[in-house]
Amino acid sequence: xxxxxxxxxxxxxxxxxxxxxxxxxxxxxxxxxxxxxxxxxxxxxxxxxxxxxxxxxxxxxxxxxxxxxxxxxxxxxxxxxxxxxxxxxxxxxxxxxxxxxxxxxxxxxxxxxxxxxxxxxxxxxxxxxxxxxxxxxxxxxxxxxxxxxxxxxxxxxxxxxxxxxxxxxxxxxxxxxxxxxxxxxxxxxxxxxxxxxxxxxxxxxxxxxxxxxxxxxxxxxxxxxxxxxxxxxxxxxxxxxxxxxxxxxxxxxxxxxxxxxxxxxxxxxxxxxxxxxxxxxxxxxxxxxxxxxxxxxxxxxxxxxxxxxxxxxxxxxxxxxxxxxxxxxxxxxxxxxxxxxxxxxxxxxxxxxxxxxxxxxxxxxxxxxxxxxxxxxxxxxxxxxxxxxxxxxxxxxxxxxxxxxxxxxxxxxxxxxxxxxxxxxxxxxxxxxxxxxxxxxxxxxxxxxxxxxxxxxxxxxxxxxxxxxxxxxxxxxxxxxxxxxxxxxxxxxxxxxxxxxxxxxxxxxxxxxxxxxxxxxxxxxxxxxxxxxxxxxxxxxxxxxxxxxxxxxxxxxxxxxxxxxxxxxxxxxxxxxxxxxxxxxxxxxxxxxxxxxxxxxxxxxxxxxxxxxxxxxxxxxxxxxxxxxxxxxxx
Numbered sequence: 001x002x003x004x005x006x007x008x009x010x011x012x013x014x015x016x017x018x019x020x021x022x023x024x025x026x027x028x029x030x031x032x033x034x035x036x037x038x039x040x041x042x043x044x045x046x047x048x049x050x051x052x053x054x055x056x057x058x059x060x061x062x063x064x065x066x067x068x069x070x071x072x073x074x075x076x077x078x079x080x081x082x083x084x085x086x087x088x089x090x091x092x093x094x095x096x097x098x099x100x101x102x103x104x105x106x107x108x109x110x111x112x113x114x115x116x117x118x119x120x121x122x123x124x125x126x127x128x129x130x131x132x133x134x135x136x137x138x139x140x141x142x143x144x145x146x147x148x149x150x151x152x153x154x155x156x157x158x159x160x161x162x163x164x165x166x167x168x169x170x171x172x173x174x175x176x177x178x179x180x181x182x183x184x185x186x187x188x189x190x191x192x193x194x195x196x197x198x199x200x201x202x203x204x205x206x207x208x209x210x211x212x213x214x215x216x217x218x219x220x221x222x223x224x225x226x227x228x229x230x231x232x233x234x235x236x237x238x239x240x241x242x243x244x245x246x247x248x249x250x251x252x253x254x255x256x257x258x259x260x261x262x263x264x265x266x267x268x269x270x271x272x273x274x275x276x277x278x279x280x281x282x283x284x285x286x287x288x289x290x291x292x293x294x295x296x297x298x299x300x301x302x303x304x305x306x307x308x309x310x311x312x313x314x315x316x317x318x319x320x321x322x323x324x325x326x327x328x329x330x331x332x333x334x335x336x337x338x339x340x341x342x343x344x345x346x347x348x349x350x351x352x353x354x355x356x357x358x359x360x361x362x363x364x365x366x367x368x369x370x371x372x373x374x375x376x377x378x379x380x381x382x383x384x385x386x387x388x389x390x391x392x393x394x395x396x397x398x399x400x401x402x403x404x405x406x407x408x409x410x411x412x413x414x415x416x417x418x419x420x421x422x423x424x425x426x427x428x429x430x431x432x433x434x435x436x437x438x439x440x441x442x443x444x445x446x447x448x449x450x451x452x453x454x455x456x457x458x459x460x461x462x463x464x465x466x467x468x469x470x471x472x473x474x475x476x477x478x479x480x481x482x483x484x485x486x487x488x489x490x491x492x493x494x495x496x497x498x499x500x501x502x503x504x505x506x507x508x509x510x511x512x513x514x515x516x517x518x519x520x521x522x523x524x525x526x527x528x529x530x531x532x533x534x535x536x537x538x539x540x541x542x543x544x545x546x547x548x549x550x551x552x553x554x555x556x557x558x559x560x561x562x563x564x565x566x567x568x569x570x571x572x573x574x575x576x577x578x579x580x581x582x583x584x585x586x587x588x589x590x591x592x593x594x595x596x597x598x599x600x601x602x603x604x605x606x607x608x609x610x611x612x613x614x615x616x617x618x619x620x621x622x623x624x625x626x627x628x629x630x631x632x633x634x635x
Contacts, residue, residue, distance in 0.1 A: 024057070024058045026058055026060060029053035029096050030051050031049065031098075032051065032412060032413075033159060034157065034162070036161060038102050038162035038164055039104075039141070040103070040106050040141050040162070040193025042107065043086055043105045043107060043190065045084050045417035047064075048079065048415060049061055050077070050080070050415060051077075053072045053076060055073065058070075059078045060096055061093065061095045061096075062095075063092075064082065066082050068081075079415075085105045087107075089102075089105050090103060090104060091103040091105070104191035105191065106139070107184065107190055107193070108416070109421065110197055111194050111196045111197070111422050111423075112422070112423045113198050113424040114199060114201055114424070114425045114428055116424045116425075116508075117174055117198045117422075118174060119174065119175050119176070120171065121170050121178055124511050126511045127514055131178070132170065135165055135166055135167045135169075136165070137185060141163065141165070141192070142165070142181075142193075142194045143160050144160050144172070145158075145195065145413075146160060147409075149401075149405050151233035151236075151404070152230070152234055154407055154412050156412050165181075173196075174198065175514075176424055177422065179516070179521075181194050183521040184521060184524065195413060197409045198424075202425070204426075204429055204436070204440055205402045205439060206401060206405040208403065208443040208446050209450070210403030211403075212443075213442070218435060222401055222402050226401060237398060240398055243393040243394065243395050244393075246393050250389060250392060251352045253389075257288060262288055262348065262388055265318060272290070272384055272385040273383070273384045274384070275383075277289070277362040277380070278306065278361065281362065282358035282360045283359045283361075283384065284359070285387075287350070287352075290384075291347050291381075291382045291383070292346050293369060294344050294345070295369070295372075298335075298337065299337075299371075300371075301340050301370065302332050302335065303369050304330075304331075304368055305349070305378075306365075307330060307360055307363035307366070308349075309351070309360035310326045310351075310352065310355055311323075311354070312324040313350040314347075315347070316335060316347060317340070319339055327509075332370075335369075352392070362378065367379050417451075418451065419457065420459065420493075420524070423458065423459065423460040424461040426485060427463065429481065433480040434480070436481055436484040437484040437487045441491055457524065457527045458495075459520050459523045459524055459528070460494070461497045462497065462628075463481055464510050466478065466508055466613055469613075469614045471583045471616075472573050472581045472582065473615075474573075474575075474581050474608070477613075478612075478613045479611045479612055479629060483629070483631070495524065495526065496523065497516060497522075498537050498628050498629075499516055499519070502515050502516065505614050522535050534556050535556075537626045538555070538556055538619065538620070538625075538627040539556050539627075539630075540609070540632060543607060543634055545604065548604070549595050550595070550597070550604055550634060551596075552594045552595075552607065552609075553592050554594070555592075556621060556625075558621040559621075560592070560622055561593075561594065563620070564618045565618045566618060570618045571616055571618070571619065572584040572585070572596045572608070573598075573608050575604065575608075576602065576604060576605060577605055583598065584596050584597060584607075585598065586619075606631065606634060607631070608629075609629055610630075
């Protein structure tokens with residue numbers, strides 16, 4: 001439907017161009033916010049400009065020595081297209097006297113997904129200092145779409161601006177997208193535009209149009225409700241956003257508690273609750289905690305709070321010590337000499353958790369002050385109150401509902417020609433992994449239909465390893481989700497970057513984003529640019545039983561299979577007819593083959609590789625790309 005409406009709009013615009021009267025006065029027009037200085041248009045595709053204004057008024061646009069005009073239609077919409085251009089610039093666009101400067105023509109990519117795509121360079125990404133030192137690339141530009149959601153399709157984004165790559169700006173760029181864009185620019189020599197449309201913790205159904213989910217369990221009930229009660233949902237979204245604004249005002253206003261003196265040593269907290277930390281976690285609303293401790297030696301005193309969820313203001317003896325933001329790691333740090341005293345000290349912590357309104361403070365064994373070579377435990381009794389400030393308004397995660405983020409963060413940009421999409425998401429769908437292949441495939445096809453430029457390249461990241469390592473884990477939800485991602489490669493012009501080796505058992509946000517971006521780029525060279533390259537790690541081809549052993553053959557090995565450590569291939573498990581899996585030994589038998597064997601499985605009927613939340617792996621091809629996890633029944 002959206003595609004046919006879009007085509008009809010183009011026809012009407014073309015007719016309007018022919019009927020304009022050049023002597024009509026020009027009027028003010030409005031364009032989406034991404035039409036701004038330093039923007040990047042997609043090369044070799046129509047240069048498309050659109051917006052709204054007063055119906056039946058003229059629009060005159062000038063670009064690259066071309067001048068075109070049209071009339072605004074009865075709905076207030078207008079669109080003008082200029083001829084495609086190769087990579088070039090800078091240009092200026094003039095629309096009814098409104099000028100947009102320093103426009104480049106190159107390759108535009110949408111960087112979508114959840115927090116691992118959104119993760120910014122400044123958030124302790126590995127190699128940050130090296131990147132800052134090599135970040136001056138003015139032809140790489142990023143536009144970050146602010147978080148938004150809605151029950152109706154929107155025509156513009158909430159805000160944003162195009163920023164050129166330099167040592168200041170890259171700190172707020174998506175790390176994965178930065179490494180991808182930099183390789184793209186250096187190898188292809190063209191301007192690169194990245195449109196970031198991502199949001200941490202979000203599921204794929206929120207990024208898919210509601211209409212496409214009508215027949216897709218388990219989303220169809222919610223999708224139908226959103227369509228049938230659209231008026232209700234439009235108003236409820238407005239009300240929820242008002243509650244969110246109020247909550248956000250409270251979150252960043254520690255002064256509401258400070259002015260009551262709660263951070264001061266002489267504050268009377270006798271009517272506060274006494275709680276035991278960390279055992280009494282979690283709490284609720286805006287949680288204030290106070291604890292007194294005694295130091296006899298203040299030289300090089302350090303503090304470790306173990307765990308803080310999510311944002312915290314920390315005070316020592318009445319002064320603000322530091323602010324811990326969402327995404328910041330909790331580390332042991334030195335207490336400033338001017339703030340700590342011999343004798344009794346006071347530590348005060350204010351915590352808010354906007355994710356689930358369940359603040360957490362402290363972690364057993366990692367909750368202490370270190371001074372004079374001694375540890376002073378902070379575990380035990382603390383004073384606590386969550387009534388110093390207002391209760392946090394209840395804000396629903398409506399952006400997770402079918403179509404909500406699509407309406408506000410994707411629909412506004414679908415008229416904007418692009419080279420393709422890079423995508424990192426799936427963590428929020430692990431619990432419903434059995435639906436992910438169909439859901440993810442539906443989302444990709446939905447976007448392609450909406451853009452109307454064919455099966456543009458869609459490159460995505462397979463989930464990284466995470467959580468406790470287990471040798472055998474046949475029921476791993478993470479492994480099942482990875483399998484669904486692999487199966488999505490059945491769609492044309494798709495590519496997958498495998499990251500089974502760059503994760504972190506204790507952190508769902510691994511800081512090695514460089515390998516992720518580079519592997520996406522390796523996939524792009526094949527899928528988007530048609531280069532004759534090995535664009536993926538080894539992929540299962542076939543399995544043959546030879547007695548008690550299984551011979552596995554792989555494709556995409558380059559010059560041959562390789563190990564990064566040891567002499568045996570890690571990560572294989574075998575099962576017999578009883579369905580019980582055992583760890584298996586793997587041995588490279590040639591450039592493309594591995595022999596897999598377990599003395600505990602005499603008649604193997606199934607083999608799996610890297611099938612766990614956090615498997616041990618060491619199998620790569622000659623390009624250093626890790627093998628793709630898989631499972632296979634044996635005949």
